[in-house]
Amino acid sequence: MTSFNISVATGTGTPIYRQIVEQVRLGVATGALAPGDALPSVRGLAEQHVINPNTVAKAYAELVREGVLESHHGKGFFVAEKRQVYSRAERVRRLQQARDAFVHEAVFLDFTPEQITKAVDEKLDELDMQSKTAGDKP
Amino acid sequence: MNDILEADLPVPPAPVIQAQGLTRYFHHKCAVDTVSFNVPRGSVFAFIGRNGAGKTTTIRMILGLLEPTRGSSSILGYESMTLPPEARARIGYMAEGHPVYSWMRVGKYTGFQKGFYSHWNQDIFASVIDYFAIDPRTRAGHLSHGQRAGLHLAMTLAIEPEVLMLDDPATGLDPSARRSLLEAMIYFTRSRERTIFFSTHLLDDVERVADYVAVLDYSVLRACASADTFRDRVHRVVARFRSEPPHKLPAIPGLLRVTRSERELSLIIANLNGRTERDLEELGAVSVDEQPISLEDALIAHVGRQGDKSFFCSL
Numbered sequence: 452m453t454s455f456n457i458s459v460a461t462g463t464g465t466p467i468y469r470q471i472v473e474q475v476r477l478g479v480a481t482g483a484l485a486p487g488d489a490l491p492s493v494r495g496l497a498e499q500h501v502i503n504p505n506t507v508a509k510a511y512a513e514l515v516r517e518g519v520l521e522s523h524h525g526k527g528f529f530v531a532e533k534r535q536v537y538s539r540a541e542r543v544r545r546l547q548q549a550r551d552a553f554v555h556e557a558v559f560l561d562f563t564p565e566q567i568t569k570a571v572d573e574k575l576d577e578l579d580m581q582s583k584t585a586g587d588k589p
Numbered sequence: 590m591n592d593i594l595e596a597d598l599p600v601p602p603a604p605v606i607q608a609q610g611l612t613r614y615f616h617h618k619c620a621v622d623t624v625s626f627n628v629p630r631g632s633v634f635a636f637i638g639r640n641g642a643g644k645t646t647t648i649r650m651i652l653g654l655l656e657p658t659r660g661s662s663s664i665l666g667y668e669s670m671t672l673p674p675e676a677r678a679r680i681g682y683m684a685e686g687h688p689v690y691s692w693m694r695v696g697k698y699t700g701f702q703k704g705f706y707s708h709w710n711q712d713i714f715a716s717v718i719d720y721f722a723i724d725p726r727t728r729a730g731h732l733s734h735g736q737r738a739g740l741h742l743a744m745t746l747a748i749e750p751e752v753l754m755l756d757d758p759a760t761g762l763d764p765s766a767r768r769s770l771l772e773a774m775i776y777f778t779r780s781r782e783r784t785i786f787f788s789t790h791l792l793d794d795v796e797r798v799a800d801y802v803a804v805l806d807y808s809v810l811r812a813c814a815s816a817d818t819f820r821d822r823v824h825r826v827v828a829r830f831r832s833e834p835p836h837k838l839p840a841i842p843g844l845l846r847v848t849r850s851e852r853e854l855s856l857i858i859a860n861l862n863g864r865t866e867r868d869l870e871e872l873g874a875v876s877v878d879e880q881p882i883s884l885e886d887a888l889i890a891h892v893g894r895q896g897d898k899s900f901f902c903s904l
Binding site: 461462463464465466467468494497498503504505509555 | 633768771772776792793796798799800817820829876878880881882884885
């Protein structure tokens with residue numbers, strides 16, 4: 452295991468299973484989790500964070516469906532080799548959805564287009580995406 | 590109408606607890622009004638409601654400690670009112686408030702309590718006592734509230750029950766005792782055959798451990814569904830306006846709660862449909878966005894409204 456850690460918060464707008472899904476996805480996207488890395492067991496993560504094991508199982512199942520994780524029978528869950536399970540159209544649709552929500556919020560808070568663009572660039576720098584190639588390259 | 594049914598859900602395992610039209614009056618006051626639900630085997634079921642909503646009365650009827658005025662219930666396949674001792678021995682019940690005999694030393698509870706049960710696992714009793722940092726020589730009257738809960742939990746778990754019935758177990762506990770209690774609950778579910786039914790008004794706990802939630806308010810069951818379904822079906826829509834939002838709204842199906850601020854309307858809606866967003870835009874909203882909603886907000890939207898009866902039940 453790398454230094455990758457999952458944290459869980461209650462009382463937010465994001466269900467716990469979704470928090471787990473998003474953190475694992477981000478870990479894989481930023482390289483904190485590499486292909487072949489093992490994830491904590493369902494029981495282990497549930498007992499560590501004092502959450503229902505079904506919640507962890509649901510998160511892992513979704514990550515397997517998305518191609519982020521692989522389940523090795525009897526051994527647990529591992530980070531899968533990178534592959535994109537969504538079609539280009541679906542990826543574009545998801546990007547637009549995320550973009551619209553973000554831009555609406557930012558505009559409503561009275562930020563200028565320059566400030567908004569800068570905020571996005573800063574976040575991308577923070578994630579250190581230089582080595583990343585586009586998912587739809589041949 | 591607001592009815593929400595889960596037609597697409599797989600058939601749940603046989604219920605461990607079934608309540609059918611449970612009703613109880615105290616003199617002329619109705620404490621529990623026609624409450625029906627099923628608790629699937631192997632699930633963690635949270636029974637949510639404010640103080641005085643009727644939670645304890647419902648639990649006492651399920652355990653056969655109180656006769657319903659109308660309706661019936663069963664637990665482990667037995668009618669509550671004729672629950673045989675063998676079945677009772679498979680149920681771990683933690684009563685509200687964790688009453689203790691103040692003069693009795695913690696260690697003496699073993700001999701006292703195990704006389705009532707055919708099965709007693711002393712290792713479990715000792716390890717739970719230890720987990721809550723209780724010295725067995727302490728007199729029960731000198732325990733903190735959290736330790737008293739720990740003593741009750743130890744007695745409840747030592748009989749290795751199939752069903753845990755916890756009546757408001759976390760109320761009054763300090764954060765660390767509360768966490769220990771949740772840890773014990775998670776640990777208890779290691780065997781998939783075990784079921785937990787707990788009442789509470791602490792929604793962080795519900796979010797952490799519950800598979801199913803039922804909301805009881807003013808003696809009526811307002812909602813009952815899987816925790817995920819509950820969250821997925823309840824939405825918050827925020828409509829922003831250039832000036833003060835309109836005071837008169839068109840009929841919005843499933844509307845649970847409206848909050849208004851200077852330039853904003855926030856609506857909590859069950860079963861959102863696309864029409865609602867269009868209706869809001871026609872009222873002059875500059876933007877209509879769906880926003881994430883916490884479980885707490887979704888649940889609070891269900892209490893405090895008199896009139897509407899169980900409109901969100903799927904178990």
